[in-house]
Amino acid sequence: MRFEPIDRPPHAFQQPVTAGQIQAVCQRVFGADARVSSAVELGLGMYNNTFKVTVEGRDRPVVVRFAPAPARQCVSEREFMRNEYATVPYLAPIAPLMPRIIAADWSHELVGRDYLVQTLLDGVPAPEGLSDYPRPTWMGFFRRLGEITRIIHDVRGPGFGTVAAPRHATWSRAVTESLHDIASDLDDAGLDSADLRKAAALAAEHHAVLDEITEPRLLTGDLWTVNVMIAPGAPEPTITGVLDLDRTSWGDPAADWPIRMAASRQDERVAFWEAYGERDLRPSAVWRSLVYEIRHLGAVRLERHRHGQADRVEESYDAVAEVLSRLT
Structure with missing residues (x-):
């Protein structure tokens, strides 16, 4: 062999x-x-x-x-x-x-x-293949990614939480428990989790805002370029496959990773929204998005620690502090 x-x-x-x-x-x-x-x-x-x-x-x-x-x-x-x-x-x-x-x-x-x-899926990983194309042609790629994300988010579920065990009747319970779980993992890793626990307390205090979300939808958990394959040699970046959707859960589509990533920059990825649909920018939705961002940052902190990226772990504390200042 x-x-x-x-x-x-x-x-x-x-x-x-x-x-x-x-x-x-x-x-x-x-x-x-x-x-x-x-x-x-x-x-x-x-x-x-x-x-x-x-x-x-x-x-x-x-x-x-x-x-x-x-x-x-x-x-x-x-x-x-x-x-x-x-x-x-x-x-x-x-x-x-x-x-x-x-x-x-x-x-x-x-x-x-x-x-x-x-x-084995056909194609090449998008992080490698996209570099072969002029950036203006990436618009079609992100438009298709928005379409795929919308298709997934339109799937309805039986409760809130992971797909394998949707044990929560309310979205606020699912969110607060996930924040506590990440905080516990940070504690076990010897890292400070006080900021995540503060966010969990705020989420519990303002549970009514989270519980405006009453219908569980399927969230990809991790869908972005790293989990996408594209066709080699196509005239423009063409998605041929999606893989490794192991962080799926039932919840608010606005809490999903591709929503965070699409909103993070005003570049070619703005085409994502053309296919996905407009974001909800009402005050309650914006407040929820801040809670989701802290949850994302906590998970990223844990991953950075796991891979020995100490300097980037420290960066996450400033990032969470900035979001917390807008949440309180």
Whole structure:
């Protein structure tokens, strides 16, 4: 087997997977005679370990993804892979863009981690492929991204919270609990979480504003360029696939990551709104957006810490303080 893992320091969050484990997974999925000829780890993701795997006799490579071991998962990031699996039926409106799941295994019999085997999407990752096009042509890409986001947000759910376990009857409870979960993870990491807890207290105090949101909608959690594939050599950037929607939840569409990212700059991404629709800028919606921004910043702080970006962790405290000043 040609085995090409990514070389990481021993303390890195993404722990290694062995060639033998990948071989064992493929034999379980494709049969005892299956032989892996190559396994190359892909480097765009920052949570799971993802390999492009070629199995002898199969027409196309497959993707094998390993979740972090349970002991390494934070409270706010628990069982994302299982959440992604539970979301598949709700993503039917964009099924042609999604990888197909070949196998899922939560047994930990072969590896002490959850894993998925999926079809390999055609195309190149958008962060790489977009640079081949003049920036004015990116407008069409972001317009299509807005359309896809709107399709997903139009899916209605049974309650608020993660797709796998929508246990909250109100949006305010889902938001305040998620803020507390992130704060607990920051505490466990030895970081100051006082600003997140203050935001949670304000969210609880003003729960009526959050509870103006009464209908749970499907949120992507992480949809942006890094999770999009585009067609190589097309006349303009053309989306061919969407992947890794493991942070999905039911809630207010305005709380979703693509909404935050589309609103963050006035450049080509303004085309996003042409397909998605206009933002709600009423005072109550603006107040909610500030709470969502603090929640995003808290999750980003945790991720930066996990990947050893100490200077950027410190930046997040100033960013949260600025948003809190507008929230109170």
